[in-house]
Amino acid sequence: MKNNTINKKEIEKFSKIxxxxxxxxxxxxxxxxxxxxxxxxxKENVINFxxxxxxxxxxxxxxxxxxxxxGGLLSEPMCRLGAQVFGIDASEKNINIAKLHAKKxxxxxxxxxxxxxxxxxxxxxxVILNMEIIEHVEDIDFFLESCSRLLKKxxxxxxxxxxxxxxxYLFAIIGAEYxxxxxxxxxxxxxxxVKPEDLIKILKNYNLKLDALDGMKFNLIQDKxxxxxxxxxxxxxxxxxx
Numbered sequence: 001m002k003n004n005t006i007n008k009k010e011i012e013k014f015s016k017i018x019x020x021x022x023x024x025x026x027x028x029x030x031x032x033x034x035x036x037x038x039x040x041x042x043k044e045n046v047i048n049f050x051x052x053x054x055x056x057x058x059x060x061x062x063x064x065x066x067x068x069x070x071g072g073l074l075s076e077p078m079c080r081l082g083a084q085v086f087g088i089d090a091s092e093k094n095i096n097i098a099k100l101h102a103k104k105x106x107x108x109x110x111x112x113x114x115x116x117x118x119x120x121x122x123x124x125x126x127v128i129l130n131m132e133i134i135e136h137v138e139d140i141d142f143f144l145e146s147c148s149r150l151l152k153k154x155x156x157x158x159x160x161x162x163x164x165x166x167x168x169y170l171f172a173i174i175g176a177e178y179x180x181x182x183x184x185x186x187x188x189x190x191x192x193x194v195k196p197e198d199l200i201k202i203l204k205n206y207n208l209k210l211d212a213l214d215g216m217k218f219n220l221i222q223d224k225x226x227x228x229x230x231x232x233x234x235x236x237x238x239x240x241x242x
Contacts, residue, residue, distance in 0.1 A: 005143040006090045006115050010136040013186065014070070018093040021071025022101055030182050031073055031132070037216060037225040038131060038236075039077045042158055045212065045238055046127055049156060057082025065125040065150055067116055068133030072098035072109065079107045083127075086110045088119055117146035124152040131160045134199075135192045141202055148206035151241050157208055160216070160236040164193035167232045196235060208239040 020026035047058055054060045060082035066075045069087030071094055079085045079102075087109055089095050095113040102109045112119065128151050130144075137143045151157055162168050169190045176182045200210050215231035218224070 004115070005117055005137045005139050005146065007136060007138040011091050014136075015091045015093040017184065018071065018091065018097050021073065021094070021097050027184055028071075028073070030176070031070075033218070033223075034132075034216075034225055035073055035077070037227065038074060038160065041214070041227070041236060042074075042078070042127075042129065043081060045158075046156065049240075050126070054082065059083035062127060063123060063125045064127045064129065066129045066131075067147060068130070068136070069098060069111070070094050072101055072111070074129060074131060075109050075111075076102060076105065076107055078129075079109050086112070086121075086123070086125070088112050088114050088116070090115050115146070116143065116150060119150065121150070123150075124155070125150055126152055126155050128155070128157045130157065134159060134161050134194060135188060140194065144202050145206050148203070148208060148241065151208075153241055155241050156211075157203070157239045157241065158236065159199060159203075159239065160234070161199070162188065162193045163232055163235055164190070164195045164198075165232050168193055171233050196231060196237065199237060203239050207242040209242060210237060211240045212238040 017027045020028050024032040043058060052058060058081050062083045064078050064083045064085050066087040069075050069089045072087060075085045075087040087098060092113045095111050099111050128147055134140050162172055173188055173190055177185045177187055196213055214236055215228040216225055216234040216236055217228035217230055219226055
């Protein structure tokens with residue numbers, strides 16, 4: 001029986017550079033660049049879906065679970081937007097850094113070192129964030145099944161990951177890791193990338209239906225990420241639970 005989705009090799013890899021989480025010019029610089037498009041995409045979709053209208057705290061009363069939260073790069077903005085945020089990560093080092101940074105900034109975020117299958121909570125969440133995490137887990141099917149159990153009926157699950165294409169291998173691994181050195185070599189394994197159709201098929205088994213699918217592309221001239229119709233490398237999907 002499956003009981004664990006933690007890939008120890010992946011956890012060790014990210015634990016080693018955990019001190020870099022909040023350094024915008026450090027090893028997580030690509031995620032800092034990535035964050036604005038992720039935040040706006042989540043915010044706009046959540047507001048529209050739940051018909052929220054609080055201008056001061058746009059995500060007020062929304063319970064969000066950030067899975068694979070790392071140092072809290074996405075948890076903190078969600079909290080500032082008014083959401084009640086829970087962040088979980090299998091790396092204790094990541095969680096300690098996330099807790100410390102949140103405390104320094106006076107933010108109330110519930111962090112725990114665990115994985116979705118081991119997360120003991122009676123809370124069902126309005127929104128689950130699986131951002132750049134499924135390509136690092138041990139068993140994607142079991143991981144997503146565990147995540148689905150934590151989501152409310154009519155809740156939203158966002159999944160952002162890398163498509164399994166020749167283009168993603170050339171750009172996300174050869175280009176980003178070996179040539180441009182945007183990421184440490186070994187950050188990604190192409191074999192773990194996931195095609196959108198495979199993701200859709202897995203989540204359909206757990207009563208989650210695709211509601212939106214968008215590509216994300218980095219514009220070198222603008223020095224920022226934008227939404228795109230091109231899903232051949234990075235993409236983000238929004239699923240609704242029946």
